[in-house]
Amino acid sequence: MKQLILAEKPSVARDLSKVLNANQKHKNYFEGDKVIVTWALGHLLSLKMPEDLKPEWKTWQMDTLPMIPKYIGIKPLPKTRGQLKTIGQLAKRKDISEAVIATDAGREGELVARWILEYVKFDKPVKRLWISSQTNKAIKEGFSKLKPAKEYDNLYQSALARSKADWLVGLNVTRALTVKYEDNLSAGRVQTPTLALVRQQEKKIEKFRPQNYFVISLDVAGQTAKLNQKNPYGITEREDAEKLVKKMSQQKGQVTSITEKEKTEPAPLPYDLTEIQREANSRYQYSAKKTLSLVQSLYEVHKIVTYPRTDSKYLTQDMKATMKERLQAISDFSPEVKTYIKNGGKVIQNKVFQDSKVTDHHALIPTEQRPRYEKLSNDEQRIYTMIVERFLGLFAEAHKESQQKVTVAFGEETFTFRQNKVLVAGWKKSEADKPAISWQKDQRIQPNFTVEKALTSPPKPLSEGTLLANMEKHSLGTPATRAEIIEKLIKSELMERTNNGLQVSPKGKQLLELVNPALVTPELTEKWERQLEAIANGKFSSQSFIKEIEKDTASLVNEVKQSTKKYQDFSITTKKCPVCGSSLREKNTRDGKIYICTNPECDYRRRKDPKVSNHRCPQCHRKMEIIDGKNGAYFRCKYDGTTEKMLDKKARSKKMTKHEERRLLNKVNQEAEPQESALAQALKAAMEKD
Template sequence: MKQLILAEKPSVAKDLSKVLGAKEKHKSYYEGPNVIVTWALGHLLGLKMPEDLNNDWQSWKMETLPMIPKKIGIKPLPKTGHQLKAIKQLASRKDVSEFVIATDAGREGELVARWILEWIRFDKPVKRLWISSQTDKAIKTGFSQLKSAKEYDALYDSALARAKADWLVGLNVTRALTVKYEDNLSAGRVQTPTLALVRSREKQIERFVAQSYYQIELAVGQQKATLVQKNPYALTDKTQALAQIQTLSKENGQATSIKEKTKKEYAPLLYDLTELQQEANARYGFSAKKTLSIVQSLYEFHKIVSYPRTDSKYLTQDMKATMDERLQAVADFSAQAKSLAKTHANIQQMSVFNDAKVSDHHGLLPTEQRARYEKLSNDESKIYQMIVTRFIGLFLPPHVTRQQTITVHFGKAEFIFRQQEILESGFKESKHTEPLVEFVDKMSVKPDFSLKKGLTTPPKPLNEGTLLGQMEKFHLGTPATRAEIIEKLIKSELMERTTNALAVSKKGKQLLELVNPSLVTPDLTKKWEEQLEAIATKKYSLTQFMNEIEVETTQLVKEIKQSQATYQDFSLTQKKCPDCGSLLREKNTRDGKIYVCTGDSCSYRRRKDPKVSNHRCPQCHRKMEIIDGKNGAFFRCKFDGTTEKMLDKQAKKKKMTKHEERRLVKKYSQADEPEESPLAAALKAALNQE
């Protein structure tokens, strides 16, 4: 009898099959003596759409809202039905004795597998593989410790609750807004408050008015301290500031308090996904989606880092035994790593081991598999370097400093000096320390004052890194979904990427005015996320959660129906459709901006700007634009006006490439090729002699 093992992706199934000895490859699975390894393609099934459940819900009408079905049900997703059918056929084989869920070890991975099991009606034992890295060792260990799938029923309930809640709130609110304001307005329990965070920061910047201020500084040797005030920006009048300096300068001050302590600072903990995305954005400008894609490749393809979609920075106690093997695997990363590996160094940052702060997955760290650096792309190397550097820091001693806090009084005016001396650089590189001023208790201080002018600065707009931090703070989404939420907001034209920040579009600003106030604030979503986590830990009921969601959905739709707000479609242009005369709407697509007709039954669309091709102008050699003409598309150079006909596929095949041209030219223009044969030359010479 055999185990039927379901991986989430073909690449993971391939890795599992190698370890488990499934060498026989088929179109949709691998097979070995004891196992059959097949795969999903992410989600193969999804919740049914409104039009699948009720004929009245096929058209978008306000009177059919809210849509609250007794049972939603699932259906196969388009384009992946062949794989679902293959899994069902494998599951029905008589030699299959049990099913092993080997999808991603998390909420969504559980949902992927459970829906497949539900669809194929599998009625034999089901087990769960739960691993945090894709190395051969981790896979072997995981299969030796399989657990009953029933132990993860609560995790499935949490995933199902999330999916159904998003269906009810997202589809009902989106339909209500779209029908009422006659434009595609997308809203949801996570994406709307995320958008509101960006807009809130923009409003702070818009309201900001720069203000000049002055600070009084006291110098003692090379150290300086600023006059302590409740409001550091309160001193705005220069004359008043100078007068205050003159008053303070009438007598010497006195050091009234000297406090000294030795501070040990240990290396930072491991990365969780959110912090890694934040730092990669700050260092390299990587989007959250790009960082997730890179670290997923390091995990799945290269197998040199642990599971990336983690919300923890800690490790479990039982992982202490694996630390040296992981250290040996990164020994060639740097001279420092090599030295630590050679001496089998011990972890110095012991607080990293904390079972209570590890839920599904531990912090990001390298696996026991050595990296092949020549196979890593430049971007992969950057992310791997960040992860390994954090890991190595755990083995390094603390950064030790001697810190002094000195309070100096000039009458009631107070100045606080802070100075420190590095005693041990530890995990930090040695930094230059300013010479310490020797303060003595009750010592007299000369009045060496200066006036420093400053200008208040506005808060910085949110970029992807800082937005991720805000999303984490307010429990918006999970580490695995936050990048996707940001991308969805940009794709739906509610938010835009600027050079180094995120901005809410005109459409997004209006949406925040139109949508329900409870969806704008993160409070509701925070409550839902806490409830979903409680469901996963069997502390809250799935039925109770869904009952509350249905009540909230009804209220949200009611608020939209009763709203008196107005909407202006900024994407609507004054250009008219040549086919039906309706106005054209401007839309953003992957290929650039396009115009689409607003007529209900008209499908007219065209590019706003010509598409730039890779075809080069024969005159200036710059890329040419593709122009849609009356007689078909053609190339045009916008720099010198040169035009060229676009060849169809057959013509392209007939057209000689530059490589073929060079080969033929070389063949027929050999410099040392004789112009006539030796026999012809001899006959010619004989005739000349006669």
């Protein structure tokens, strides 16, 4: 008898099959003597859509809202039906004794597998593989410790409840807003409060008014300190600053106090997903989605880091025994690693080992597999370096420094000088200490003041890093879904990426005015996320949660119905449709911006800006634009105005490729080589006879 093992991706299935000796390769699965390894492709199924449940829900109209079905059910995704069919056939094989869920060890991974097993009506025992790294060692250990899938029922119920809540709130509120205001307005229980966080920061920036102020500084032996004030922006006139300086300059200052303390700073704990996304955005301007993709590649493809979608910065006690082996895998990373190995891989920061603070997965750390740096891309190398440096901090001494604080008084006004001396560099890279001043109590100080004009700075727009921090603070989404939420807001044209940070679009600003106040603030969503977590921990009923969501959904839809607010579609331009005369709407697509007709019965559309082709200008050799003319499309160079006829598909396919062109030229050149003359041939023949 054989186990049917269900992985989440083909690449993971390939790794599992190698370890489990499933060497017979088929189109959609691997087979061995004891196992069959197959895969999902992410989700193969989704919740049914409204039109699948009731005919009257097919049409978007206010009368049918709210849509609250007694049972939603699942349906196959059209593009992956073939893989689902294969799993169904494998599940019915008589030599299959049990299934093993080997999808991602998290809430979404659980949902992926459970829906598939439910759909194919799998009625045999089911076990769960729960691993945090994809190394051969971790896979073997995981299969030796398989647990009954029932132990993860609460996690599945939490995932299912999350999915149903998004269906109920998202589809109902989106339909209500779209029908009422006659434009595609997307709302959701997580994406809307996330958008509101970005807008909240924008409002602070809009309210900001720059203000001039003056800074008074005292210079002593090359060190500078600013005047201590309750309000650092309090001096707004130069005259006032000069008066104060004049008053203080009439006397010498005096050192009134010298205090010293020793500060110990341990290294930061390893990363969780959200923190590495934030830091990669700050250092390298990577989007949250890009960072997740890079860490996922390090985990799945290179197998050199542990499971990325974690919300914990801690490790379990039983991992202490693996520390030395992990260090040996990165022994050539930096010189200090060999020292840590000699010390037996002893962790200095023992507070990292806390079982109670590890949820589904422990912190993001290197695996025991030696990295092959030549196979890493530059971006992967950067992320891997960040993960390893944080991990090495666990073995390093704490950073210690002596901090001296000196107060200098000129009458009632004081200045505070600070100077630090590194005692133990520890995990921080040692920096040269600045030249120190030897301060003495009651020391007299010469007045040496400067007055500088300054301007108050506005708050900065939220970057993806700071937005992720805010989402984490308000429990909006999970580490696994936050990147996806940001991308969804951008794709639905509610939010935009700019050089300065994230920005809410005019459409997004209006949505926040039109949507229910309860969805704008994070409190309601925060409450829902806490309840979902409680369901996963077996402390709250998923049925009670869904009943509450249904009640909230009805209330939210009712609010939209009764609203008297107005909506202006900023995407409608002043340009007119050449076919029916209606206004044209500007729309973002993968290919750039296009104009489409606002008349639902008219299908006119055109690009806003000409499409840039790979066809080169014969004059300047730059890429030419494709222009839609009255007699069809043609190429035009925007730099020198050169135009060229655009061949149809048949003619383009007949056009000679560069390879064919080169081969023909070689042939022509060979044929064009000068032939031997008749006299030369006769002489050659005569010489051969001799």
